[in-house]
Amino acid sequence: MSLHLEAKLGEIAETVLITGDPLRARHFAKHLQNAFCYNHIRGMEGYTGLYKGKRISIQGTGMGIPSTALYLHELICDYNIKCVIRVGTAGALQPTLKLGQIVLAHQAMTDSGVVQHYHKTTGDYPEANQDLLQQARVCSKESGIVLHEGTIFSTDLFYAEESNRYQTMVSKGVLAIEMETSMVYAMAKYFSVKALSLLTISDHILSGEALAAEERELKTTEMLTLALEVALRNEHK
């Protein structure tokens, strides 16, 4: 048991899928066999079950870097997890991206002041684990689920008032914006844990179009399938 998770030692698998919405974790857990809920503290549900015979956990983290960093710290330092795959949603920044498409985040820029606590170098950005990136490409090819690969941006501020806020990101070719990946990649590297982030486009920053809540659940299932296949093939070294 840790401060915010009541799972017994051994109840959380070495590979954990994380997602902002704890109800999405509950929904995703329906894709596992024999899944059980190991955490109810603060309603931040977490489940462990089997996918094609492999133990996998799915944990809600809440929105944003502070909440995600707290759960990820406890998962790594108190429950010894070895691999984390974020399955989240993001806003598209490039006109070529369509609602429901999936982004594979190579690296994540950020405006957060706390990521530097774990990512101490300047001039580069926290990156995905290369083995997991490669596995995601293989799974994408085999399943026919298309991935859009590139840089994303993790922000601390969902709503911002400047009209030109996204201009630089768009012109630099940043694919999408969300609120956690930069810290997930930075912490994972710091603690020698593997990390990958898959993001379903839930809205379009440029056009304002957005998926309805029920559509969002439907569209995120493809991303979940891909994440489970990556998790299945991942070996801990």
Ligand SMILES: O=P(O)(O)O[C@H]1O[C@H](CO)[C@@H](O)[C@H]1O
């Ligand atoms: O769908 P999730 O994983 O919550 O991710 C995105 O959605 C939330 C904002 O609506 C932020 O957490 C953002 O990163």
Ligand SMILES: O=c1cc[nH]c(=O)[nH]1
């Ligand atoms: O952080 C996020 C997540 C989804 N869509 C956005 O526009 N921002």
